[in-house]
Amino acid sequence: MGTSLNHIRIVLVEPAGALNIGSIARVMKNMGLTQLVIVNPQCEVRGEEATRMAVHAIDLLLTAQIVPDLPTALQGCTRVIATTARNRAIPTPLETPRQALPWLVESTQPTALLFGREDSGLTNAELKYAGRYLSIPVGSEYSSLNLAQAVAVCAYELQLCASEIAPDLPNVQLESDVAPVELLEGYYQQLEILLLEIGYLFPHTAAHRMEKLRRIYNRAQLSHNEVALLRGILRQVNWAIETAQLTSNRNVD
Amino acid sequence: MGTSLNHIRIVLVEPAGALNIGSIARVMKNMGLTQLVIVNPQCEVRGEEATRMAVHAIDLLLTAQIVPDLPTALQGCTRVIATTARNRAIPTPLETPRQALPWLVESTQPTALLFGREDSGLTNAELKYAGRYLSIPVGSEYSSLNLAQAVAVCAYELQLCASEIAPDLPNVQLESDVAPVELLEGYYQQLEILLLEIGYLFPHTAAHRMEKLRRIYNRAQLSHNEVALLRGILRQVNWAIETAQLTSNRNVD
Numbered sequence: 001m002g003t004s005l006n007h008i009r010i011v012l013v014e015p016a017g018a019l020n021i022g023s024i025a026r027v028m029k030n031m032g033l034t035q036l037v038i039v040n041p042q043c044e045v046r047g048e049e050a051t052r053m054a055v056h057a058i059d060l061l062l063t064a065q066i067v068p069d070l071p072t073a074l075q076g077c078t079r080v081i082a083t084t085a086r087n088r089a090i091p092t093p094l095e096t097p098r099q100a101l102p103w104l105v106e107s108t109q110p111t112a113l114l115f116g117r118e119d120s121g122l123t124n125a126e127l128k129y130a131g132r133y134l135s136i137p138v139g140s141e142y143s144s145l146n147l148a149q150a151v152a153v154c155a156y157e158l159q160l161c162a163s164e165i166a167p168d169l170p171n172v173q174l175e176s177d178v179a180p181v182e183l184l185e186g187y188y189q190q191l192e193i194l195l196l197e198i199g200y201l202f203p204h205t206a207a208h209r210m211e212k213l214r215r216i217y218n219r220a221q222l223s224h225n226e227v228a229l230l231r232g233i234l235r236q237v238n239w240a241i242e243t244a245q246l247t248s249n250r251n252v253d
Numbered sequence: 254m255g256t257s258l259n260h261i262r263i264v265l266v267e268p269a270g271a272l273n274i275g276s277i278a279r280v281m282k283n284m285g286l287t288q289l290v291i292v293n294p295q296c297e298v299r300g301e302e303a304t305r306m307a308v309h310a311i312d313l314l315l316t317a318q319i320v321p322d323l324p325t326a327l328q329g330c331t332r333v334i335a336t337t338a339r340n341r342a343i344p345t346p347l348e349t350p351r352q353a354l355p356w357l358v359e360s361t362q363p364t365a366l367l368f369g370r371e372d373s374g375l376t377n378a379e380l381k382y383a384g385r386y387l388s389i390p391v392g393s394e395y396s397s398l399n400l401a402q403a404v405a406v407c408a409y410e411l412q413l414c415a416s417e418i419a420p421d422l423p424n425v426q427l428e429s430d431v432a433p434v435e436l437l438e439g440y441y442q443q444l445e446i447l448l449l450e451i452g453y454l455f456p457h458t459a460a461h462r463m464e465k466l467r468r469i470y471n472r473a474q475l476s477h478n479e480v481a482l483l484r485g486i487l488r489q490v491n492w493a494i495e496t497a498q499l500t501s502n503r504n505v506d
Contacts, residue, residue: 027402032392139285139412152402153409159392
């Protein structure tokens, strides 16, 4: 039967179409995906329209997690892929579903696949949470896929991938140690505060530079220990600065 | 840019959901498919619901061909693939979209991909027109895909395949000679009449046996000349029988 997909969250950010949500629940159930997480929905998740399209997947609508923001949706996730139609703010290469999605399936830890709003996709701030980016290839200048269709294509690829991967995976112990998103966020915040403090970042350049830094670490797949190590370094830098300030003040006195 | 998909017809048999038709038009346009053929629709093809889901693909709804029966939809097609969720009546192996669909893309002649009714799929009689059969792999016991989602997955695979295939194809001359479906149908009818006449087939066994025969010829990808040859044989058999009957009658006189 291949690998399970139970560890993969399908995360919808502010969807506005109830028909889409119902269709997504259905195709998720078809393809063996069980975890639907909806960030700040702009329509009824369990109303008549969603229920009608879900058909025999109403259980997925009922067990869907509804959360106020993306960080909450990603709690505990070690690998995050964002879907996007455009390559605006993303300097890293866009991958196809077939290239990117095995990364989620191979994991034994919680992972997430992000889908943005029907009209405007994911914001730059939201894209930053991802370690990889995928775009579904289209064959015409009309590139705007329906949200439910985009999820269907990805769910299909996830299922194909799962059926090809043997359930016994190498690197399980290694990967179980990868730090989840919220731990990385704590680190990024600490880093940004420090870099602003020390004048490496300025308020008007901080966002752009932090993005580049985040990309490095996201790609690196940091372990818990490594995050602790990096945070330890930051604390140490802080301490050194504070100590230096104290010394300097004392010298002035 | 790869190969064009303009020669591939997406044929929907008696669809009943206008939302599905609109979604299908949209994803077809996304993926560079241009030919939508609808057999005896059970809902409004260009009404409010279909139009709303089509968004910027309303042109595909307007140019969609609406036909009364499947043979009309398949006129001129040399390769036909039927989609099915079940393997009931099909003894030939079911293929995945990835295995089967290159066969349509590689062709330079009209080809067709058939999708059945939302609730009951394609009938055994309709399945018989196909040379190959595909089933979208699912990952759970809930195997019934939404029609528009099934088309989306296949359209995505067709587009992937087209982008991988160079526009210059071998076998073009060879394949341009493959007999279209309606020519084969003429042959099958002639064959069945003859086989009934000669007592090889009986009315209660004819359908089953003819199916097996059709499968052989569909797989063989007959050329125009080969169909003419086979029909010539049938005519000759007929002539021989009639002549024998005349001779026999004369003897009795």
